[in-house]
Each structure stands twice: as C-alpha cells, then as structure tokens.
Amino acid sequence: MKSYTDKIKEIAKRLLKEDKVDMVIGYRKGTVPLMHQPFFATSEGEVDSFVWDSNCGLNLANYITDRKERIGIVATGCNSRNIAVHVVEGKIQRDQLYIIGIPCQGMVDRHKLAAMAEGNIASVEEDEDKGTITISGQGFSKSVDKAEVLQENCSICVHRNPVLCDELVADEVTEQTREQADPYARVREIEAMSPDDKWAHFDDLLSDCIRCYACRNACPLCYCPQCFVDESNPQWVGKSVDPTDIRTFHLLRAYHCAGRCTDCGACVRSCPVGINVRDFTKKLEKDCLELYGWEAGLNTEQRPPLDTYKPEDPEDFIK
C-alpha cells in the first residue's frame, strides 16, 4: 500500500514541520512478520519509518489514553470509532487530535496465515494490484488471495471509512451493507445451540487460554488503572487457569466492553494462541444494536447505552 504509506509520511511531515502536533502515531515494520508496531514520531526525521499495509491490525486508540500532548494519529474505520469512544469517555480531547483517516481495506489474519504455512513465516509480501499475499519461509512460499485470509472482523466490517477525521489519505472505499456483510452470522450459529452445546463451545474456545491478558492489553477500552483481574483486595476473580476462572475473566472483560467495542479485532490478533474472544463481544454488540439501536463510536456526543437510562429501556427480564 505504497500510496497510503507515502501519503501518511507526507501528512505527518507537514504536521510536525508546521508544529501542529507534538507527535504522530502510526505503524512501523514489526520485528516479526505480520505484526507491525505502533510508532510515535516526534520529529520529521522519524517519519520515514511509517508503513501502511494489511498488518496494521493493532488499535492505535490504545495509545492516546489520558495523553496531554497534541497528537496526530493514523486511524481506520474501527480505530476512529475507538477514538470517538475515548472522546466521549473523557480520555482525550477532540481538539488535541489531528486524525489522519485511512479508508480501510482490511487486515490479514495472522493466525490463518500461520496455519497455512509449512514452517515459520519469515517474510510477507503484498501485491496490491493482484490482491494477493505471499508468505515465505525456509523451503516454502505460498500466495493466497487477500480476501481469503482477511480477519473475520474485517470481512464483516461495515464501517471501513473513518467516522471521525481531519484528512483522508485516499478516496473513501465503498462500504458493504449489513445485508452483504451479515455480521452476526456466527453469533446466530451459537445462539441456535442448546445450552449444553453453547457451554461446550466456550469450554473448547477457551481451553488454550493461558491468561496472559494480551487481549485486554491490546484493547483500547481496557484502560482502567487497575483491572479487576489484578486486584487482590477484594479479589474479584481467581487467578488460576481453572476453567471457571478463565471463563469468569472473559465474561467480565467482555461485559466491560459492552456497547463500547468496535469489533476492531486487536484482541484476537494479539492473542498468542489465537482464541477468538470476539465470540463474547460480538454477542454484546448484536444485543446493543437490537435492544438499544446502538453502535459504538459513531459520534462524539452520545454516551453508551449501559451508561444512560431511558424509560423505554427493555426490562422484561426483571420479574
């Protein structure tokens, strides 16, 4: 995505030169393939490290919490929605930010690619014109269509263009409609199961979880100075890898994200064992849409539904 990269560099240079911002947050090449790192450029010279391609799946809104500087930030659809959530929740002021908007074409699923590779992936090439991704390593090289290896959240994304931005790096991309994307197909599959099958599904899903908390740390919503899982007095949840403790952690973390999650997929991307923790958050997202007509981060004015009370809120579950 050379054109995007060049444009990001150009805008970042200008912002720093004209002293419009103190730093620009974007991505630079990671130390391992498929994982670009967040990068803070504070001088024009550092700007050349910026890159843009399909490996920029971490959420940059995670790095602006409570910052006091004037910040330029690169933002896709979902990242811009998380920035909006931050503004609503008072974690950053809108006028501190200069948002460099990315009309997004989706991120590739590093877990899927790793599963396809016949060994460790040493390098990744992207061919924009053909829309292919080539992974290679010792003794193998493989090309696949990018569309086939998109992260699941990206393939069903209906907000690819930034909802909040000061300048776009390219023309907006066409959004898929909700009908085309069918974002809740997987949630419906689980909803259709019997209670015991659901239980077994989540048991299986979480069976590899090592409670490293990478999913929490990658999430821009998880900014509490002390997370409930780290507290010991009172201790809200056991700290072991007992299945009940693991499940309690995931249940509560997901609930803390209810009505705030933008389905950016950073949690899944950062999980070392590839657990799709979105199986929890996506259900809450669907409920918020159905019960409150709510989607997170679409503007900087409205408070999330679980933070407000309306007389017409559904309450038929209270007997």
Place this chain on the structure above:
Amino acid sequence: MKNLLEHMGVEPERLHFSWISSAESTKFVDVATKVTESVKSLESKEKKFVKTKPKVA
C-alpha cells in the same frame, strides 16, 4: 448480562432477576420458590461456574 450468560450456555432456568423491596417478604418467598423449582426442573446436571481445582494459597 443475562443474554451473555445464556449465550455462554447457562440455562435461562438458572438466571433470574428480580426487584424486591425489603418490605415485600411474600414476593421474596415466591421468587425463591420459583428459582429453586426452575433449577430443579433442568435436565442438564452439568455443573457450571463451579471450580474443580483445589484452592491454592
């Protein structure tokens, strides 16, 4: 909360939400009876949210 718990496989029969004032003793008895009855009526005997590993420290 109820929806997500159900989504995870906890049966609706195990999940009850009620608003009972401290003056409503009969309502409390009613609800408690209904809760126990509906849990007992469940076919699945799988224990959910019960820790199996011994506690350490």
